[in-house]
Amino acid sequence: MKRITIISGHYGSGKSEISVNLAINNKIDYLVDLDIINPYFRSRGLADLLEEKNIHLVESTIKGMTGSDLPYISGEGVVPFVNPDITAIYDLGGTENGARVLIQFLDRVKDVNEIDFLCSVNIFRPETADVKGILDTIAMYEAETQLKITGLINNTNLINETEEVDLIRGEKILIEVGKKLNIPIVYTVVEETKKNFNHKFLGERITLIRYIAKKYL
Amino acid sequence: MAKVLMKGNEAMALAAIKAGCDAFYGYPITPQNELPEYLSKHMALNGRVFVQSESEVAAINMVYGAAGAGARALTSSSSPGIALKQEGISYMAGAELPGVIINVMRGGPGLGGIQPSQGDYKQITRGGGNGDYYLYSLAPESLQEAVDLIKESFDIADYFRNPVMIAVDGLIGQMMEPVTFDNETPKWELEPKTWAADGDRSNREKNVINSLYLDPLMLEKHNLKLKAKYDVMRDKHQRYEMINVKDAEIVIVAYGSMARIARTSIEILEEKGIKCGMIRPITIFPFPDKAFRELQDSVKNILVVEMSTGQMLEDVKIANECERPIHFYGRVGGIVPEAEEVVSQVLKIIGGEDNA
Amino acid sequence: MPKSKIVYERSEGLSLMDNSYCPGCTHGIIHKLVAESLVELELLERTIGISSVGCSALNYDFFSCDMQQAPHGRAPAVATGIKRVRPNSIIFTYQGDGDLASIGIAEAIHAAHRSENITIVFVNNAIYGMTGGQMSPTTLLGQKTTTSPDGRTKAQGLPLRIAEMMATIPGATYVERVSVHNPQHVAKAKKALKKAFSIQKENKGFTLIEFISTCPVNWGMTPKDAVDWAVDNMIPYYPLGVFKDATVGEEK
Numbered sequence: 114m115k116r117i118t119i120i121s122g123h124y125g126s127g128k129s130e131i132s133v134n135l136a137i138n139n140k141i142d143y144l145v146d147l148d149i150i151n152p153y154f155r156s157r158g159l160a161d162l163l164e165e166k167n168i169h170l171v172e173s174t175i176k177g178m179t180g181s182d183l184p185y186i187s188g189e190g191v192v193p194f195v196n197p198d199i200t201a202i203y204d205l206g207g208t209e210n211g212a213r214v215l216i217q218f219l220d221r222v223k224d225v226n227e228i229d230f231l232c233s234v235n236i237f238r239p240e241t242a243d244v245k246g247i248l249d250t251i252a253m254y255e256a257e258t259q260l261k262i263t264g265l266i267n268n269t270n271l272i273n274e275t276e277e278v279d280l281i282r283g284e285k286i287l288i289e290v291g292k293k294l295n296i297p298i299v300y301t302v303v304e305e306t307k308k309n310f311n312h313k314f315l316g317e318r319i320t321l322i323r324y325i326a327k328k329y330l
Numbered sequence: 331m332a333k334v335l336m337k338g339n340e341a342m343a344l345a346a347i348k349a350g351c352d353a354f355y356g357y358p359i360t361p362q363n364e365l366p367e368y369l370s371k372h373m374a375l376n377g378r379v380f381v382q383s384e385s386e387v388a389a390i391n392m393v394y395g396a397a398g399a400g401a402r403a404l405t406s407s408s409s410p411g412i413a414l415k416q417e418g419i420s421y422m423a424g425a426e427l428p429g430v431i432i433n434v435m436r437g438g439p440g441l442g443g444i445q446p447s448q449g450d451y452k453q454i455t456r457g458g459g460n461g462d463y464y465l466y467s468l469a470p471e472s473l474q475e476a477v478d479l480i481k482e483s484f485d486i487a488d489y490f491r492n493p494v495m496i497a498v499d500g501l502i503g504q505m506m507e508p509v510t511f512d513n514e515t516p517k518w519e520l521e522p523k524t525w526a527a528d529g530d531r532s533n534r535e536k537n538v539i540n541s542l543y544l545d546p547l548m549l550e551k552h553n554l555k556l557k558a559k560y561d562v563m564r565d566k567h568q569r570y571e572m573i574n575v576k577d578a579e580i581v582i583v584a585y586g587s588m589a590r591i592a593r594t595s596i597e598i599l600e601e602k603g604i605k606c607g608m609i610r611p612i613t614i615f616p617f618p619d620k621a622f623r624e625l626q627d628s629v630k631n632i633l634v635v636e637m638s639t640g641q642m643l644e645d646v647k648i649a650n651e652c653e654r655p656i657h658f659y660g661r662v663g664g665i666v667p668e669a670e671e672v673v674s675q676v677l678k679i680i681g682g683e684d685n686a
Numbered sequence: 687m688p689k690s691k692i693v694y695e696r697s698e699g700l701s702l703m704d705n706s707y708c709p710g711c712t713h714g715i716i717h718k719l720v721a722e723s724l725v726e727l728e729l730l731e732r733t734i735g736i737s738s739v740g741c742s743a744l745n746y747d748f749f750s751c752d753m754q755q756a757p758h759g760r761a762p763a764v765a766t767g768i769k770r771v772r773p774n775s776i777i778f779t780y781q782g783d784g785d786l787a788s789i790g791i792a793e794a795i796h797a798a799h800r801s802e803n804i805t806i807v808f809v810n811n812a813i814y815g816m817t818g819g820q821m822s823p824t825t826l827l828g829q830k831t832t833t834s835p836d837g838r839t840k841a842q843g844l845p846l847r848i849a850e851m852m853a854t855i856p857g858a859t860y861v862e863r864v865s866v867h868n869p870q871h872v873a874k875a876k877k878a879l880k881k882a883f884s885i886q887k888e889n890k891g892f893t894l895i896e897f898i899s900t901c902p903v904n905w906g907m908t909p910k911d912a913v914d915w916a917v918d919n920m921i922p923y924y925p926l927g928v929f930k931d932a933t934v935g936e937e938k
Contacts, residue, residue: 395767
């Protein structure tokens with residue numbers, strides 16, 4: 114895992130849940146929530162849990178106001194880019210509109226080799242259902258952020274209705290994408306409730322605990 | 331098309347396209363922005379109309395215009411924006427024009443907050459604007475139900491020549507859920523819109539879209555004609571779901587997201603050996619009072635649960651006709667009650683700690 | 687029997703219903719000009735007119751084309767809604783100064799801003815006629831109304847020049863102010879309307895024709911004095927002419 118991981122993707126590609134899981138599992142220093150797209154279901158809603166886990170949460174300049182849709186980005190978001198001792202995960206908002214936020218920190222990036230810029234893909238999203246859709250999406254994110262996507266996350270899911278074959282199908286499509294762009298599948302996400310999926314998936318397996326979405330959802 | 335994973339606002343937008351919506355007119359407001367954003371791209375791809383208007387007031391008047399010209403028109407907003415649309419909605423009802431309005435409710439009053447709420451219940455179920463009228467109002471509890479109802483809603487609006495309100499809260503707008511757009515929805519017998527002022531007079535006399543009546547007797551006649559329409563809705567088109575009510579000792583009444591949460595509460599209570607059922611209104615106008623006639627004698631108490639301070643409560647009281655004690659539990663401010671909160675309320679009632 | 691020929695007849699753009707306007711009011715003339723323009727340009731059959739709120743609210747009965755009555759000030763929004771779904775239709779709104787310049791100013795500006803292919807017929811008589819002679823945004827300084835009983839002062843706002851204002855909007859294609867106080871100006875006004883409808887027919891964008899009008903009843907004048915007052919007081923403040931013509935040059 115590189116010092117900094119930035120996670121982009123469409124709505125429902127699992128960015129926030131993956132960010133929180135990765136941060137907790139890997140004892141990351143900073144979780145930077147740059148989501149100005151979603152008004153609900155953001156990692157900033159987990160301030161208490163993250164504090165308990167010793168993860169520093171960077172969110173809006175008005176902290177703890179989960180009822181706010183004011184798009185204030187905290188300047189503190191730049192800290193991991195300039196301090197080489199800090200590990201961080203950046204959780205972007207959905208779509209290219211969410212990814213665009215990153216640009217304002219880019220002039221402070223010292224070494225792009227320290228950054229993994231991942232695209233989380235769920236093939237059950239209509240826009241990323243096939244190779245072409247995913248390539249178009251990645252091209253759009255790269256154009257918006259002026260950063261190259263360095264890896265893929267296979268987060269193919271239909272929430273509770275996900276089956277193992279779905280993830281395998283997602284993997285096949287992502288392998289094609291990876292070949293075209295010469296990038297790896299870095300993670301495959303399997304929900305905790307689907308632990309029995311035995312297939313050996315590419316990349317590291319994230320056994321996902323849903324921290325943000327409540328069980329009635 | 332198999333199932334896809336979509337955000338509620340997007341799914342509702344696509345459902346409108348599938349329903350043959352010709353035009354969308356709207357103004358940004360959280361938490362429904364993904365709906366116009368989705369349509370700004372996909373209406374054009376489907377050869378339809380998308381206009382971002384200067385205000386909610388303008389948006390609903392554009393819908394009024396398009397509907398008058400015979401098109402299937404949609405607008406969406408969230409609570410404060412819906413309040414602004416009441417002028418045009420009233421005109422639509424008065425001029426007997428169809429149209430669909432999606433309200434992704436947030437907390438109020440005033441600017442309130444952006445978190446989910448059911449605080450617009452009374453505005454929605456009492457017409458909302460000036461004058462004597464109602465909206466056929468549907469309150470889905472899941473994205474799938476929202477998709478299916480929106481697909482049908484344009485037919486319902488055309489059938490009654492009356493606006494239809496889709497009443498969801500921010501939770502439904504923002505949540506992700508697998509949905510399919512292939513479900514068959516009920517078909518309504520629709521007549522051609524020979525009344526439309528669509529600027530094509532090659533085969534007919536002029537048409538006028540109007541809600542102004544200078545003669546009180548004529549206006550009264552018009553009001554009674556509208557009333558007859560609402561009576562048909564009340565008599566024949568109430569929709570509701572009875573959940574687990576057989577032999578239940580207590581019945582929850584909840585709609586939309588709140589019903590979804592109450593389902594979990596019912597499961598928890600079942601594990602504790604308590605038989606709890608639910609009446610889930612799908613139409614909030616007409617209010618499904620018929621559901622209350624179906625309750626058995628086993629039901630000793632009714633618990634109304636809402637994300638408001640008790641707006642539907644009054645309709646339940648009317649429908650209950652003083653038959654059973656009615657209790658209430660609600661959270662407001664954008665706070666969504668946990669299933670466990672509802673459970674403990676039920677336990678209190680059964681233990682005699684909560685007097686109706 | 688003497689041979690007779692028809693020298694004048696009711697425009698087929700008007701219905702057979704007699705209009706309801708007061709003696710000396712210019713609505714009748716302006717209705718006739720709108721109707722004749724649409725007929726002469728062969729647009730009547732595909733025209734939808736938008737009635738607004740004010741004395742002209744009932745004109746859905748007076749025009750022979752399809753009509754839709756709009757809420758106060760919202761006619762340009764209603765027109766937008768229709769035009770976008772029926773792009774082949776010809777749409778005009780008919781609005782007074784209370785309707786357009788006050789409650790409906792946002793809708794008028796934004797219809798121009800989006801360069802909607804619609805024509806606004808704006809009738810400015812510097813007063814709320816229908817509701818009983820209250821002050822409007824175009825009421826002149828010193829003019830007495832039921833809500834400016836001592837005459838308008840600067841504290842109540844300086845009269846808004848709508849044509850000039852609308853001309854500043856980049857999306858507006860054609861804006862002209864006309865008057866109908868004598869036959870010569872009636873002819874000129876009709877020319878302006880025909881120009882506006884022609885621009886709309888060619889999908890060249892937003893057009894607005896402002897008419898200087900009268901209100902003998904609420905001004906408390908005879909019809910003749912009202913016309914004279916408009917000429918002596920309104921036209922100096924609201925000068926006639928073309929304020930914007932984005933089609934100039936492109937026809938060559």
